[in-house]
Amino acid sequence: MRQNIGVEDALKTLLEHASPLEALEQVPLPSAFGRVLGADLLSKVNHPDDDDSSLDGYACREADARSAAVGSPVKLRVVGSSPAGKPFQGTLGAGEAVQIFTGAPIPKGADSIVRVEDTLREGEYVWLMRPAGNSEIRHKGDDLRAGQTYLRRGEVLTAGRVGLAAAMGYPEVPVLVRPRVGILATGDEVVEPGQTLPYGGVYNSNSYALAGLVQDAGGEPVLLGKVSDSIDGLRGQLLRAGQLELLLTAGGVSMGEHDIVRQMLEREGEILFWKVKIQPGGPFLFARWGGMPLMGLPGNPVSAMVIFLLFGRPFLFKLLSRTDPPLSTRKAIADTPFAANPTKQAYRRGILSWKNGHYHVSSTGNQSSGVLRSMVEGNALVVLPAGVSASAGDAVEVVLLPN
Ligand SMILES: Nc1nc2c(c(=O)[nH]1)N[C@H]1C(S)=C(S)[C@@H](COP(=O)(O)OP(=O)(O)OC[C@H]3O[C@@H](n4cnc5c(N)ncnc54)[C@H](O)[C@@H]3O)O[C@H]1N2
Numbered sequence: 001m002r003q004n005i006g007v008e009d010a011l012k013t014l015l016e017h018a019s020p021l022e023a024l025e026q027v028p029l030p031s032a033f034g035r036v037l038g039a040d041l042l043s044k045v046n047h048p049d050d051d052d053s054s055l056d057g058y059a060c061r062e063a064d065a066r067s068a069a070v071g072s073p074v075k076l077r078v079v080g081s082s083p084a085g086k087p088f089q090g091t092l093g094a095g096e097a098v099q100i101f102t103g104a105p106i107p108k109g110a111d112s113i114v115r116v117e118d119t120l121r122e123g124e125y126v127w128l129m130r131p132a133g134n135s136e137i138r139h140k141g142d143d144l145r146a147g148q149t150y151l152r153r154g155e156v157l158t159a160g161r162v163g164l165a166a167a168m169g170y171p172e173v174p175v176l177v178r179p180r181v182g183i184l185a186t187g188d189e190v191v192e193p194g195q196t197l198p199y200g201g202v203y204n205s206n207s208y209a210l211a212g213l214v215q216d217a218g219g220e221p222v223l224l225g226k227v228s229d230s231i232d233g234l235r236g237q238l239l240r241a242g243q244l245e246l247l248l249t250a251g252g253v254s255m256g257e258h259d260i261v262r263q264m265l266e267r268e269g270e271i272l273f274w275k276v277k278i279q280p281g282g283p284f285l286f287a288r289w290g291g292m293p294l295m296g297l298p299g300n301p302v303s304a305m306v307i308f309l310l311f312g313r314p315f316l317f318k319l320l321s322r323t324d325p326p327l328s329t330r331k332a333i334a335d336t337p338f339a340a341n342p343t344k345q346a347y348r349r350g351i352l353s354w355k356n357g358h359y360h361v362s363s364t365g366n367q368s369s370g371v372l373r374s375m376v377e378g379n380a381l382v383v384l385p386a387g388v389s390a391s392a393g394d395a396v397e398v399v400l401l402p403n
């Protein structure tokens with residue numbers, strides 16, 4: 001078992017155990033938002049499907065309306081109307097105009113448009129006060145060309161991408177099946193919210209915070225409840241869970257005699273590393289157990305969340321072949337001091353804001369790993385290499401907390 005390894009080393013090691021998933025499912029568009037596209041999608045149609053108008057006005061021949069001006073308008077006979085969805089079927093001749101609406105195909109015989117604001121309608125005639133132009137014509141395929149690929153495997157279906165899939169003619173899309181991530185809390189003192197809190201007890205916050213982070217990364221959380229500090233209980237609960245793409249345990253990986261996760265894995269799993277030079281979350285453990293990768297997250301609520309973000313989230317991104325980066329970073333000016341850890345890379349909770357053209361970050365205050373509210377009051381983690389503290393005014397790197 002490797003111990004006390006660096007952050008980069010830990011990430012590299014665990015990503016070697018993340019094999020991209022292949023299984024796909026078809027989902028209807030209303031359920032597609034946030035899912036990861038499983039195949040490249042090419043457009044089934046041209047959009048627009050023919051040259052069309054970008055405004056409400058009149059279609060005519062450019063040559064007929066060249067001399068039109070406010071003082072000397074040109075008079076054309078209106079031979080029809082072309083609303084979007086009910087295109088004019090005839091052919092427009094010299095001296096003629098067709099009333100046209102935004103999105104309607106340009107009638108045969110017309111080559112230009114004048115907008116309605118520059119016209120005056122009089123019965124079956126229209127006066128044009130400006131020359132007609134063709135810059136308001138949207139050309140066939142300007143937006144989408146049939147047969148061209150616009151969406152790619154590994155892309156997250158944002159609102160725009162779901163809309164684009166619809167525009168390309170797909171009522172449903174192939175997406176990667178969400179990796180199922182088991183979440184198990186440990187500890188005799190851990191009690192479910194709603195129950196009476198005994199002396200020395202703590203409500204189980206880790207399972208629920210982690211479930212949210214798993215969903216946000218594209219996974220499907222499988223809540224496995226909690227086990228007390230017994231190796232038999234832990235093993236039994238994990239066996240009941242069946243085969244999952246990733247197991248997360250929270251707690252029980254530190255030095256104490258009750259640290260059952262580490263003890264069980266030492267006996268019957270393969271621990272790939274234990275302890276990373278990081279704060280919070282130093283006792284982080286990564287193992288394989290029963291053919292599954294297992295992340296033993298430290299029990300402190302901040303540690304569990306930070307370790308999942310820095311390691312679990314990239315792991316799920318790789319399983320899903322996601323092409324967007326798992327984390328976003330910024331450079332910011334520290335408005336308050338941030339204390340280093342002498343031997344570990346530190347991640348301090350900060351409040352990131354934008355002032356006078358720069359990002360600024362200030363501490364959320366108490367940086368203890370038990371202060372869960374710092375993950376809510378803060379929106380970023382200030383990254384401090386081992387031994388490097390930041391004074392007010394220093395430039396620092398921050399990692400944005402996802403939503
Ligand atoms: N002698 C040492 N003690 C500790 C060390 C060390 O190196 N030497 N490391 C400390 C660090 S750093 C951390 S982080 C914690 C991690 O310990 P465990 O992973 O074994 O976690 P627990 O001891 O079970 O719990 C720690 C803390 O978190 C609370 N907790 C646990 N589960 C939940 C939950 N589901 N919801 C909310 N809160 C939870 C638990 O009550 C404890 O307060 O170890 C240090 N100790």
Ligand code: MOO
Nearest residue numbers: 280281282303369
């Ligand atoms: O990882 Mo521990 O969070 O440093 O307390």
